[in-house]
Amino acid sequence: MLNIAKNLCKNAHMEDWDSYKFILAVGRHGSLSAAARSLSVNHTTVSRRITAIEEKMNVRLFDRIAKNFVPTDAGHKAIASSERIEKEVFALRREIASKDSEIAGPLQITVADQLYQTYIADIVHSFMALYPQIDITVRTASENFNLSKREADVAIRVGDQPDTHLFGRRIMRQNRCFYISDTYLSHLQATDGTIDKSTNIKFINHVEWSSTILDELKKVYPGCNEILKTDAMIVLLTAVKKGVGVSRLPCFLGESDPDLVQLPGCTPTKNKDIWALTHPDLKNVSRIRLFMQFVSDRLKNHTDIFLGKG
The missing domain is CATH 3.40.190.10 (Periplasmic binding protein-like II)
Structure with a gap:
């Protein structure tokens, strides 16, 4: 039976000692492009390294099916051996680093x-x-x-x-709260500074939030509705600052921005x-x-x- 771990060590030159990274990346991601992204190299580099490893070991590690790389039996053994090598390398690095007592x-x-x-x-x-x-x-x-x-x-x-x-x-x-821009708050307030509970307050949502967040706001302002949804906190924060609507923010973001205030009627709640x-x-x-x-x-x-x- 082919001993993949032994061949990895015996057939690899010192400058190729990191070959296991390419075997692992292709095995874990299943394609050249995804593996290349994980290694911060281009896909031709990954292709060249895998081909070189296969030639040195005289065995086919991956079947090329369309754009996918599917491990062969030998490939599965190589991936398993590479995972063990990876753990050993990282454990060695941590052990060496743990002996470092310098403030440098x-x-x-x-x-x-x-x-x-x-x-x-x-x-x-x-x-x-x-x-x-x-x-x-x-x-x-x-x-x-x-x-x-x-x-x-x-x-x-x-x-x-x-x-x-x-x-x-x-x-x-830390806590979180619903925040609003000074500009949008002025638009919603009556002459006495209050906000009608039935006012149509525009809510900016995050794609990963559940509906309970909007429900939480509706308990205070039943007339609110979702106006925008985003998957990025920076987009959400920018939209609130621009007066597009209100949203829930970590208090460290809302309190540190001079253009934002807590939405009247809402109090901070526990955050992570x-x-x-x-x-x-x-x-x-x-x-x-x-x-x-x-x-x-x-x-x-x-x-x-x-x-x-x-």
């Missing part, structure tokens, strides 16, 4: 872009000024970067409970907590521990803003 070196942070723009950016810049020997990379994206794979060292995440395999702390609780997380193997790395404590201390200075009391 690389530090990768992942955080939601809105949170970075409003508060984390200033905190990171202050940290950089105090510790110039730490080389910081900030990654903002909608997906969660994998801490086990060292895609990030520290994650500032929003959630009810963090992944159980991660180490960290809850930085703070904010956490600072890392992999357990890295919890004693000095620069990681220092940064997590620094972010926690500085962010807590804005507790009232995050609770909607600003």
Whole structure:
């Protein structure tokens, strides 16, 4: 029987040691284009590397069916072996990093872009000024970067409970509320400053929200109706600022914008907590521990803003 793991090691030159990444990417995504996106390379590179691996190992790993790459029996074995290699590589990297006691070196942070723009950016810049020997990379994206794979060292995440395999702390609780622009509020208010409960208030919805959010608003303003739906928080926030309608925002976004106020009659409600997380193997790395404590201390200075009391 073909020993795929042995052939991977025996037939690969040192400069080709990362071949397992290409086998895994194609195996996990099933196509060249999707695999290329996951590796941040072009699809011709993936095709060339897979062909080269197959020629070196003298075995076909994937059947090409239309645009799909379907693993052969040998391919399934190669994928399984590559997954084991991947785990070993990442475990070795974490073990090496855990011995690092210097307040210097690389530090990768992942955080939601809105949170970075409003508060984390200033905190990171202050940290950089105090510790110039730490080389910081900030990654903002909608997906969660994998801490086990060292895609990030520290994650500032929003959630009810963090992944159980991660180490960290809850930085703070936060609230959310319905917000409206000063301009749109003035349009809705009567001369005495009140808003008629039956007023047709325009609501901006998010595609991932359930109908209960609109129902929550209708309890206060029965005449409200959905005017717009979006899948991006930045679009939702911009629409509220432009006076298109009202929407529910994390209080740290609504309170930090001078053009927005809480919709009269609505009070803040509990939102998901904010956490600072890392992999357990890295919890004693000095620069990681220092940064997590620094972010926690500085962010807590804005507790009232995050609770909607600003």
